[in-house]
Amino acid sequence: MEVVQLRDEFIKLGQALKLAGLVESGVEAKIVIQDGQVKLNGNVETQRGKKLYDGDVVEYNNQQFTIKANN
Template sequence: MQVIKLRDDFIKLGQAIKAAGLVESGVEAKIVIQDGEVKVNGAVETQRGKKLTGGEIISYNGEEIKIER
């Protein structure tokens, strides 16, 4: 499981999966999120701009990312 440490108050879902290297671009992030392929804390999330503030677990394509403050 990868860990992303927040530098600000939050990170958006699309930015998080791109920063973790799970997608190549913001456009790809937008597509996989809108297609319902990304889960946040076990629930499908279709909002690319969903704000993550710490403690969330993101799942995509068999990979997991943990957001930490």
């Protein structure tokens, strides 16, 4: 499973999708999130600005990544 490293306390869902390389732009992230295509910890998430923290798991387009703190 791919890992997205946190540089701060949290990262927003749209930014995380871009960093993981699952979308090309913020506009694309907004569309797929609002369309209900993204799951956060197993549940559909429709808020692009949802804050993700260490241990959260995101799934989109049959791919998953996890959020890890920089310890």
